Amino acid sequence: MTMASPQxxxxxxxxxxxxxxxxDVEAASDGASVVSRVAALREPRTTIGGVNLVAGFRPELWAxxxxxxxxxxxxxxxxxxxxxxxxxxxxTQHDVVIWLTGASYDVVFDLSRGVVSELAGxxxxxxxxxxxxxxxxxxxxxxxxxxxxxxxxxxxxxxxxPAGSPGEGGSILLLQQWEHDAAAWEGLAAASQEWVMGRRxxxxxxxxxxxxxxHVARTDQDAxxxxxxxxxxxxxxxxxxxxFVGFSADQAILVAxxxxxxxxxxxxPDHLTEFTRPLTGAYYFVPSAERLAALGAVRRV
Ligand code: HEM
Numbered sequence: 494m495t496m497a498s499p500q501x502x503x504x505x506x507x508x509x510x511x512x513x514x515x516x517d518v519e520a521a522s523d524g525a526s527v528v529s530r531v532a533a534l535r536e537p538r539t540t541i542g543g544v545n546l547v548a549g550f551r552p553e554l555w556a557x558x559x560x561x562x563x564x565x566x567x568x569x570x571x572x573x574x575x576x577x578x579x580x581x582x583x584x585t586q587h588d589v590v591i592w593l594t595g596a597s598y599d600v601v602f603d604l605s606r607g608v609v610s611e612l613a614g615x616x617x618x619x620x621x622x623x624x625x626x627x628x629x630x631x632x633x634x635x636x637x638x639x640x641x642x643x644x645x646x647x648x649x650x651x652x653x654x655p656a657g658s659p660g661e662g663g664s665i666l667l668l669q670q671w672e673h674d675a676a677a678w679e680g681l682a683a684a685s686q687e688w689v690m691g692r693r694x695x696x697x698x699x700x701x702x703x704x705x706x707x708h709v710a711r712t713d714q715d716a717x718x719x720x721x722x723x724x725x726x727x728x729x730x731x732x733x734x735x736x737f738v739g740f741s742a743d744q745a746i747l748v749a750x751x752x753x754x755x756x757x758x759x760x761x762p763d764h765l766t767e768f769t770r771p772l773t774g775a776y777y778f779v780p781s782a783e784r785l786a787a788l789g790a791v792r793r794v
Contacts, residue, residue, distance in 0.1 A: 497662025497781035499653045502545030503723070503740055504645055508594035510601045511624035511725050513668065513736065514608060515587035515775065516616035524554045524588070530615045531589060532789025534608060544595040544604045548785060549666050549777030551588045552744075562784045564660035567744045570667075570774045576755030580766060582669070585773040587619045590668060592738075598623065620773065622670055624725035624736045633673055633726040633733050634769075636690050637697040641714060642722055652721040652740040662781025664740045667747045670727070670773040672734040678768045689764040704764075711753045711763035718746040734769055744776065 518527050531548050556563035569586040591608050595601045601623075609618050632638040643651045654660045678686065683694055691707025692699050703710045714720070723738040741747050756762035 496656045497783050499649065499662050499664060500547045500779055500782050500785070502547040502592065502594060503652065503664060503721075503779065504648060505545045505594060506645070508545065508596060509626055510595050510598040511736070512591075512593045512598075512601050512605045513620075513622045513624070513738075514591045514593070514605060514618060515620040515668075516589040516591070516612060517619045518554070518588045518616050519614065522615040525558045527589060527612070527615045528555070528558045528785075528788050530612055530789075531591070532785045532787075534591070534611055544593055544600050546604070546608075547592040547779060549590045549592075549779040551586060552665075552776060552778045554588050555778045555780065559780070559784065559788065562660055562663070562780060563778065564654055564658065564663065564665070564744075567665060567778060568776070570776050574751055574755065574757070574774075576757055576762060578756060578762060580755045580762065582751055582755060582771050582774050584775075585620070586775045589616055590666070590775070590777045598625075622727055622736055624727045627726040631726075632724065632735055633675075633728075634678060634686070634690070634735075636686075636692060636694055638724050638735075639722055640692070640697040641709070643719055647719075648721040650742075651719040652742055654742045660778065660780070662784065664742065664779045665744045665747065666777045666779050667737065667739045667741075667751075668773070668775050668777065669737040669771045670734065671737055671769045671771050672728075672732060673769045675733070681768075689768065706761045706764040708754075708763050708765040711760065711765075712750045717749045717753070718743065720746055720750070737771075740779075747776070 551569045552567040570584040573584045574582040593601050593604050630637050652664045654663045688704050691703040691709035720739045720741045725736050727736050754763040
């Protein structure tokens with residue numbers, strides 16, 4: 494048997510337009526039908542040249558439809574995560590996520606509309622975000638984002654459930670919309686922003702020592718384990734921020750980072766959380782390409 498391969502869009506870097514579409518199963522439909530419809534989306538008839546499509550599911554929904562292909566113990570973002578200071582990470586779990594990336598928003602827009610109409614009657618659009626890269630690799634805070642990401646070679650080992658484990662070839666995605674308090678952030682001197690982030694703004698060099706309250710100290714991958722991030726900016730002049738897009742083979746790593754950021758477990762809260770707030774939060778299981786395709790084929794006779 495060949496090893497199940499991850500959905501390739503997870504690792505397709507360099508695209509300049511992103512859409513995240515979240516859906517809920519309609520009352521008249523069910524999880525199995527929706528998975529089958531989503532699997533069929535990957536057929537050539539709905540694929541526009543150059544657009545990557547990554548599909549994920551609420552972990553409980555996937556486990557009910559494909560119990561033999563679900564990592565044990567993973568769950569949706571079903572309750573808000575609240576820190577000792579009262580800072581809350583909201584839970585806005587939906588049933589399906591479709592992440593589309595392409596060279597420009599016109600093709601992403603067309604495919605987004607195509608996906609919504611293909612799923613009509615089975616799942617309805619519950620949330621939509623459009624992301625765009627800011628000055629090559631910067632977050633809208635002005636800092637370079639992704640410096641400590643694993644290389645694209647290492648990323649597979651970090652993000653993909655290994656062969657032989659349930660859910661092999663799959664990945665767990667944490668998706669959150671963080672809205673920046675631009676006025677508060679831009680009111681800080683550059684040196685203070687660097688203290689908050691734990692890195693230099695110009696070149697992303699790590700501060701030595703890194704402040705214990707800094708973002709890079711509170712998410713230190715040497716302490717928690719590694720994840721693969723595909724964050725992207727979103728929004729307009731009035732309201733904007735970061736779409737946090739983090740993949741891991743192990744949901745516990747993502748959960749531990751979030752807990753650390755809001756001060757659960759004894760450490761100080763992440764200073765960055767004073768300047769940006771999450772408005773949404775959901776976990777999705779992104780099954781292997783083969784497993785997802787098989788469910789489409791079986792149902793679509
Ligand atoms: C508004 C939200 C966020 C912004 C603007 C942001 C931005 C950044 C920046 C600028 C860095 C430093 C450069 C780098 O290594 O990429 C960084 C590092 C990192 N961030 Fe975030 N981040 C955000 C949320 C999160 C969340 C929610 C998590 C985890 C669930 C996370 C996990 C990490 C990790 C693991 C690192 C690397 C830490 C290390 O040095 O090992 N970030 N982030």
